[in-house]
Amino acid sequence: MISLDLSAVRLGATAVDKTDAIRQVGRILVEAGYIEPGYVESLLARERVANTFLGNGIAIPHGVPKDRGMIKETGVAVLQVPDGVEWNPGDRVHLVVGIAAKSDEHLQILTNLTDVLGDAAEAARLARTTNPADIGQRLSTGTAPAKPAAEPLPDDLPNHFDAVITSPHGLHARPATALVDIAKGFGATIRVRHGNRAGDAKSLIALLNLGIESGTTIRVMAEGADADAALAALRDAIDSGLEEEEETAGAAGSAELPRIDWEGPSVAAVAASPGLALGPVWQYQRGKIVVAATARDPAAELTRLDRAIEAAKRELAELYEEVKARTGAGKAAIFLAHAEFLADQGLTDRAKLLIREDARSAGYAWEQSIGEQAKVLAAQQDALLAARALDLRDVGRRVLRMLAERIEDEPKLPDTPVILIADDLSPSDTARLDPALALGICTAAGGPTSHTAIIARSLGIPAVVGAGDSVLDIADGSPIVLDGNSGTLVLIPTDADRANAERARADMATQREAERRACYQPAITTDGARIEVVANIAAPEEAGRAVEAGGEGVGLLRTEFLFLGRDQAPSEDEQTAAYTEMVRALNGLPIIIRTLDIGGDKAVPYMSMPAEENPFLGERGIRLCLNRPELFRTQLRAIFRAAAHGPVRIMYPMISTLEELKRAKALTEEVRLEVGAAPVEIGIMIEVPSAVMMAEELAAEADFFSIGSNDLTQYCLAVDRMHPLLSRQADGLHPAVLRMIDATVRAADKAGIWVGVCGGIAGDPRGVVILAGLGVRELSVSIPSIAAVKAQIRGLSMEQARGLARRALACSTSAAVRGLR
Numbered sequence: 001m002i003s004l005d006l007s008a009v010r011l012g013a014t015a016v017d018k019t020d021a022i023r024q025v026g027r028i029l030v031e032a033g034y035i036e037p038g039y040v041e042s043l044l045a046r047e048r049v050a051n052t053f054l055g056n057g058i059a060i061p062h063g064v065p066k067d068r069g070m071i072k073e074t075g076v077a078v079l080q081v082p083d084g085v086e087w088n089p090g091d092r093v094h095l096v097v098g099i100a101a102k103s104d105e106h107l108q109i110l111t112n113l114t115d116v117l118g119d120a121a122e123a124a125r126l127a128r129t130t131n132p133a134d135i136g137q138r139l140s141t142g143t144a145p146a147k148p149a150a151e152p153l154p155d156d157l158p159n160h161f162d163a164v165i166t167s168p169h170g171l172h173a174r175p176a177t178a179l180v181d182i183a184k185g186f187g188a189t190i191r192v193r194h195g196n197r198a199g200d201a202k203s204l205i206a207l208l209n210l211g212i213e214s215g216t217t218i219r220v221m222a223e224g225a226d227a228d229a230a231l232a233a234l235r236d237a238i239d240s241g242l243e244e245e246e247e248t249a250g251a252a253g254s255a256e257l258p259r260i261d262w263e264g265p266s267v268a269a270v271a272a273s274p275g276l277a278l279g280p281v282w283q284y285q286r287g288k289i290v291v292a293a294t295a296r297d298p299a300a301e302l303t304r305l306d307r308a309i310e311a312a313k314r315e316l317a318e319l320y321e322e323v324k325a326r327t328g329a330g331k332a333a334i335f336l337a338h339a340e341f342l343a344d345q346g347l348t349d350r351a352k353l354l355i356r357e358d359a360r361s362a363g364y365a366w367e368q369s370i371g372e373q374a375k376v377l378a379a380q381q382d383a384l385l386a387a388r389a390l391d392l393r394d395v396g397r398r399v400l401r402m403l404a405e406r407i408e409d410e411p412k413l414p415d416t417p418v419i420l421i422a423d424d425l426s427p428s429d430t431a432r433l434d435p436a437l438a439l440g441i442c443t444a445a446g447g448p449t450s451h452t453a454i455i456a457r458s459l460g461i462p463a464v465v466g467a468g469d470s471v472l473d474i475a476d477g478s479p480i481v482l483d484g485n486s487g488t489l490v491l492i493p494t495d496a497d498r499a500n501a502e503r504a505r506a507d508m509a510t511q512r513e514a515e516r517r518a519c520y521q522p523a524i525t526t527d528g529a530r531i532e533v534v535a536n537i538a539a540p541e542e543a544g545r546a547v548e549a550g551g552e553g554v555g556l557l558r559t560e561f562l563f564l565g566r567d568q569a570p571s572e573d574e575q576t577a578a579y580t581e582m583v584r585a586l587n588g589l590p591i592i593i594r595t596l597d598i599g600g601d602k603a604v605p606y607m608s609m610p611a612e613e614n615p616f617l618g619e620r621g622i623r624l625c626l627n628r629p630e631l632f633r634t635q636l637r638a639i640f641r642a643a644a645h646g647p648v649r650i651m652y653p654m655i656s657t658l659e660e661l662k663r664a665k666a667l668t669e670e671v672r673l674e675v676g677a678a679p680v681e682i683g684i685m686i687e688v689p690s691a692v693m694m695a696e697e698l699a700a701e702a703d704f705f706s707i708g709s710n711d712l713t714q715y716c717l718a719v720d721r722m723h724p725l726l727s728r729q730a731d732g733l734h735p736a737v738l739r740m741i742d743a744t745v746r747a748a749d750k751a752g753i754w755v756g757v758c759g760g761i762a763g764d765p766r767g768v769v770i771l772a773g774l775g776v777r778e779l780s781v782s783i784p785s786i787a788a789v790k791a792q793i794r795g796l797s798m799e800q801a802r803g804l805a806r807r808a809l810a811c812s813t814s815a816a817v818r819g820l821r
Helices: 018-031 039-049 065-070 107-117 120-128 132-139 173-184 204-208 227-239 298-327 334-342 345-358 362-378 388-403 427-431 451-459 469-473 495-519 541-548 572-586 622-627 629-645 658-675 689-693 695-699 709-717 735-751 765-774 783-794 798-809 814-818
Strands: 053-055 075-088 091-100 159-164 189-194 197-200 217-223 266-268 270-273 276-283 288-290 406-408 418-422 438-443 463-465 479-483 488-490 532-537 554-558 591-594 648-652 681-686 704-707 754-757 778-781
Touching (some): 018 039, 159 227, 173 204, 173 227, 197 204, 204 334, 298 345, 298 362, 362 388, 388 427, 438 479, 451 463, 479 495, 532 783, 541 572, 554 572, 572 591, 622 629, 648 658, 658 695, 704 735, 735 754, 735 814, 765 798
Parallel strands (some): 276 418, 438 463, 554 591, 648 681, 754 778
Antiparallel strands (some): 189 197, 189 217, 270 463, 288 406
16 A cells, blocks of 8 residues: 655646646656656546546546556655646646556555545645645545445445446446456346445446446445355456556548638537548438337247347447457447347346236337436436447347338438538447548537547547537538537638638548559569458448459458348348349459358347357357258359359358368259359358368368458357457467467468458458468458558568567467567
């Protein structure tokens, strides 16, 4: 434990602004020997991405975790600013408590700060005191005035510990998701108490409803046979921060613009994503989902609800992987929290009660349950926690769409670039946007720390939020300027405004054009080795975009998009039309069509699939197709018909044995002869350890291998890649996974077939080099990553790549691999 050294307290200071105040408290930490001078910039970096204002005139600037190496020892410094300094609009700070946290020894000071936050008179006294000992005694360990023990409440449990939540945004969606997931691993009853309220630690909604803010002291309680183990695990998780550090970097190549003084009438909003857009308005309206109020068969409605929830979980898993590949795990993590909402027993129990007792339809019951919980969240005083109501409604709509009788006026972007205006956009809405068509985003509500803003930044789309309801009255087609740097919406741009905007836009266009021209150059290393860079796609319209982005074909077409979100399987003609559209869009470039990868963990409402205790080890992928040959035959007929229009390859998912591959090939050949189609190349996904161990035998039967590194990682490391806490351990660059890839490539080389990779590490900068060095000849990545991956390959030699790969294989941890230079 530590006490506050009075030499690290500065009284009577003045500060020009927040930055000045942070630099001053940083200098005190340096002079006290707690930090190296460079850590002051880390304090400022944290402030750019998080709000360290606690309330009652107190702020706690602290650095970002990656810079902890510059902390010499744990310490605290205090800068008293009697006249105050503006921290945020409307927030004035008098006590700046700078923290250099090398361990958890500073937590007692945070606990004492929390006490001060609840006592406005005490905070005011400390802001004006002329005796540094007053601050030292108040904040140091054991010197806070004693308070009577809290009276036990009826829902308290006997075993407990107290902890301070130090996350700058409190116990919001991501850390709460991690806490819930840990709690669910124990049989004990576990509750979290905040003030005089307590909630079930196994319910994400219950935790969010507690409104736990940064600096809050909570009590974690447990009762049951494994209560002690549960508390120990939860204490460790809270001490370690519960979540990965949020990624804050914007999209690559998105340079900020100089500040422009706009002449035309404008609306002041909040800057959420940098950049500038000039274009016509498009008012975004969500489609109305219509559900029946009642239903005659409660049992059937209960089944419909369960299947819709399972299908939504799978969609979220796919969306998580897609956003993670495009923008990183930090920005995709919200979809893990969305999946946890769907696992909340309270939500489903309420809906099922309405179905059983009131004869309500599954859609009506789900809509009511979601609406009730969203209202509770929206009523939270903390703006960030209240914003989670949007996330809950987003999850609700995802399920509701699968239960709808019809969807009216489904929103669809025009095929020309526009600036979107909406009351608010959900994370799902934003993740689906095409940056080529969405020039900018303006929302009437929302804040810069919303998940929508985070995703917009990652996509490089300029955005402003919190513009007010008046922007919803702007007519479609009205030309406006959106300045994401200053948070301004120019409603009637003057000629000078247009000239400034056009000049800035021209500069950006020149840069994009240079990148676009380079994206068509082949990915050839400096010593002449070529690696094909192709696209992962999941919709017909993405095929053309892949070509425009410089893709040399499609390395993975996820056909599940045709089967999800509907009441019956797509017909052969419907599938043929979709596949043919994509083949033609590629204009002679190859496309690898993965046969249906659905089942167990990817339930769809119209398939009667038994519940499985472990769906990842159940009837999924090729197993389901072989068990339902007519479903498989229909898809294969459609693929062969589409193959008449261009080069098509077929790929089977989740092959685990040689017998499965032979059965699938035999059935495929039967269908080919029925259709009268020419032979096509047939490959398999390498996703499970058994396929790696049998790679030599499988290579004798296949024309190519494509390594699905996401699934291979989770099966190899026995870590669920959708697990809210453990997913950070599911690193495809773990040496165990790399050694499996190496073994696969060596077996393929021996048989004379090629190997591609279509998982997340194919677009990882470090992964690109290592995979090239291991002998992988094709990288299949998300469309926005194509140009960057090709440019990276053009800048390296195979000698360098092979050297890095050899050293990576010799490592013992993924951290060691990522630390290689």
